[in-house]
Structures are given as C-alpha cells and as structure tokens.
Amino acid sequence: MIEAAMIWNEPNNKSHWDPEIDPEWEKFGHMANLAADAIAAANPDVTKVLGGMSPIDPSFLNKMKGYGVLDRVDAVAVHGFPLDWNLWQIDEWPAKIDEIRAVTDLPIWVSEVGVSTFGAEEVQLWGLKRTAELIKGRSRRIQWYSLYDLPSAWGATTRHREAEGSSYYRHFYMGLLREDGSPKPALEEFAKHTPEMGLVQWFHFEDHRLDDAVAWMKRLGVTYLRTGLSWADSFRPNALDWFDRQMQALEDFDVTVTFCFTPEHRGIEPHHTSAPQVPEEFAEFCKEMIERYAPRQSLNETLVMSGQSGSRMR
Template sequence: MIEAAMIWNEPNNKSHWDLEIDPDWARYGECVRLAGSAIAAVNPGLPRVLGGMSPIDPFWLRQVEAHGALDHVEVVAVHGFPLDWNLWPIHAWPDKIAEIEAVTDKPVWVTEVGVGSFGAEEVQVFGLNRTAELLIDRVPRIFWYSLFDLPQSWGATTRHREAEGSSYYRHFYMGLIREDGSPKPALEDYARVASRMGLMQWFHFEDHRLDEAVRWMRSLGVRQLRTGLSWADYFRPGALDWFDRQMEALAEFDVTVTFCFTPEHLGMVPHHTSAPADPTAFADFCAEMIDRYAPARPALPRAMGA
C-alpha cells in the first residue's frame, strides 16, 4: 500500500516550516533522525524520503546533512514550479537536478512539479509536455501537482507575502481538472505519460474528491501517487476512520505518503508549521502509521530440506 515514506513537506519553505523557530534546521534534522529511525524499526525495507525541498537548494541540503538527517533517509526529493513561482526557466530542470546530485550520492526524486493554468491553459499544456521531456528517464520518480484544482473556498497554505513572489491566486489553478469536474486540455497530454509520471494530490480531512480521484487515476493509467497523512488531523474525531478509508481507496497505487503538519497543541508555537515541542511525538506518529498501513511482511517459511 505504501511505496515510500516522506518526512515532512518543503521543510525549507516557510509556508510549511517556521524558519524563525528553527533558522538552521537543527530541529528539523532531529525530526528526520527520530522519524527515520522509527519508520525503519517498523519496516526496515521501506524507503524513507527527505521532505521535498522548495526551493531547490544544495546549500540547504548540506546544512541538513550536517545535522545527521541524511543518515536516516534513502532518497532526496525536490519540488519545482518554474513557470509559476521559481526564478529559473523550465529548461533548467536538468541543471537543477545536477546541482543536488553534485552534493549527494542518494537518488533524487521530483516529488512535486507542476504548471498552473491561470494565465492560459495552453501554457499548462506546454509545461506538462516539456516537463515530461526533461524529467522522464532522468529521475526515478516524478509526481505532477496536481490532479484537481484547489477549491476556491478552501484557501491555500502559504505564509509568503505577494512581494516575496507568493502569487497566491496561482495555487487554485494547478490541477488538470477544474473545480467543477471538467477536464482541462492538459489532461489528455498527461494521459500519454501517466504510467511514467505519477500524481501528487493532497486529500483534505474527509475530502469529498477521494473516490472521484481514484476513478480518474484508474482511467488515466496512473501507477504512482504521492499524498499525505496529517499529524494535525490525527487528533480530529474520527481521524483513523478517515485515514483507513483514504488508504484503502488508494491501495491499488504505489503510494509515497508524506507525514507533516504539527498539531497546534504539540508545537513550539500553536501553528501547523511549527517544529514539534517534542520531536519524539512526531516519530511515534510516523511509526504508528507505517505499522498500520505498511508493516514489514513476515518472511515466508522455508520448505523442508531447502
């Protein structure tokens, strides 16, 4: 059910990790060490992925490595949105991958890449096809963000101001399917590469789109999916029932599950981007989720005389 476990989402992006609390990522490094060890104790064969960095930054990776984090993961991940938020051209993708490969011997996955349709849907078509040309066969895993547009009423997770390049409105146009359920032109192009370029889709707590997403992914021929299980949601009434329903619905796909979002009452400050006051609590959550959805398989008994 779970192909890999990712430890946080975009930890070098202040929209997902409070840099004022943890300016040198020492606390994040501790979270990775503890969570990585806890996951391995439950399922030592499950690949552990460092939270996808955004922006792509080899200097940040070296800083996290200095805190011992890379000793507890097998994969390094990057996120990129060159036609929406990043200050580099889409054609630079191979160079951005090479920058990270130059400072680590671990495989590099692109666990979030996307192009929005805000300016023109034709731009998304171009961006999807160019991304596929540049990254398929270049990296082991690619996850396109996303299948669905973010509903306008939900709000996007960001702590960036417009002056810092937020372009907040773009968050609502990253899907291949509009909020009303109609497909955008890029969906047809995505279908041609769906078996080689997976999808990244967040599912909110009790998300009404879950079953529809499964139907679309099945029809498109998607094999790999990246999604998340929220530590903050774990404390809602009925959380495990929702987690079970979500993971059961996604069982036919190879899922990279992302563990992130601090419960307000367990943060150093009461916000989901806060470093945990006790990183062991986060590690315990990760271990419980792996034990529930991806426990190590017992060895098959050997035949007599083998």
C-alpha cells in the same frame, strides 16, 4: 500499498517550516532523524524520503548531511515550479537536478512539479510537455502536481495566504481537472506519460473527491501517487476512520505517504509550520502510521509473495 514515507513537505520553505524558530534547520534535522529511525523500526522495507526541497537548494541539503539526515534516508526529493513560483527557467531543470547530484549519491525524486492555469490553460499544456522532455529518465519518481484544482472555498496551506498576492491564488489552479471535475487540455497529454509519471494529490480531511480521484487515476494509467497523512489531522474526531478510508481507497497504487504539519497545540508556536515542542511525538506518529498501513511482513508472507515458499518448506 505504501512504498515510501516522506518526512515533511518542503521543510526549507517558510510556508511549511518556521525560519524564525529554526533558522538553521537544526530542529528539523533532529526531528527528521527521529522520524527516519522510527519508520525504519516499524518497517525497514519502506523507502524513507527526505521531504521535497522548495526551493531546490544544495546548501540546505548540505546542512541535512551535516545533521546526519542523509545517513538515515534512502532518497531525497525536490519540488520545482519554474513557470509559477521559482526564480529560474523551465529549461534549467536538468541543471537543478545536477546541483543536488553534486551533494549526494542518494536517488533524487521529483516529488512535485506542475504548472498552474492561473494565466491560461494553454500554458499548463505546454509546460507539461516540456517538463516531460526535460525530466523523464533523470529521476526515479516524477510526480505531477496535481489531479484536481483546489476548491475556491478552501484555503491553500501557506503561511501568509492572501498577502502573498498572485503567488497564493496560483495554488487554486494546479489541477489537470477543474474544481467541477471537468478536464483541462493538459489532461490528455498527461495520459501519454503514464505510468512513467505519477501524481501528487493532497486529500483534505474527509475529502469528497477521494473516490472520483481514484477512478480518474486508474483511467489515466497512473500507478504511483504521492499524498499525505497529516499529524495535525490525527487529533481531529474520527481521524483514524478517515485515514483508514483514504488508505484503503488508494491500495491499488504505489503510494508515497507524506508525514507533515504540526498540530497547533503541539508546536513551539501554535501553527502548522512550527517545530514541535516534543519531536519524539512526530516520530511516534510516523511509526504508528507505518505499523497501521505498511506493517512489516513476516518471513512466511515474504516467501509467499516472492514465490519461494514451496522450496523453503520442503
């Protein structure tokens, strides 16, 4: 079931939102407000989450507060990768969360945290243990990135790709499972922290790993998952067939679904990082996905699920 809808992924990261088009994130703030209102109209019971910040930046969150976004969402999310991409040390995790607590009273979700095996698989094992020590109990949601390594034949969704040097190639080594599905040393350690820790797993369009991923997550004791439904993918042939299959396969988990990625033909610039020409179209996509995969329950359905139907009907 869908428990939460996340509005965009790392909007303050130039790999996912174009700073030249929107240097003060004003266009993003307007789009986020439209999306949050649309999600709430489709189902007010779905938790609305502001897409995970990367870098963790209180000044960005203050801008979102000024644009009214924090009045419309139920939680804010942060992403942190101090052993791979961030310019701070892993022991600073509590301080980084506190920086955001100083800006908002909303719940803070760590919706992506991980360690690559780019240099050595033992680094990921140590990093997972230390991350759990530092974050567990400090965040309502902790979602480890990720279950699978990114296949080497696929491209990572970044703005400058190979020009980013080793930063780009680290994207391919973030999994607890190697590309061939074999376990890395950190997999057994991760299982010690479920169900308190969940996973992030992005599924590509018609991803061949979907069924195996579901089996692995159940084996590991995972109960909640973050994934995405791509606005850009929604224009592909048979997109709804794939979305239906993906969401049906994940129905046994509490799913945070991330809505993001601009279709090239709908952006101000033809790129997935671009602000859309018509932000209402992104909001409409969010609304349609919630209506399809997390429809508002009728009063009778709500009463039945809460066990109150008998007393109310008499």
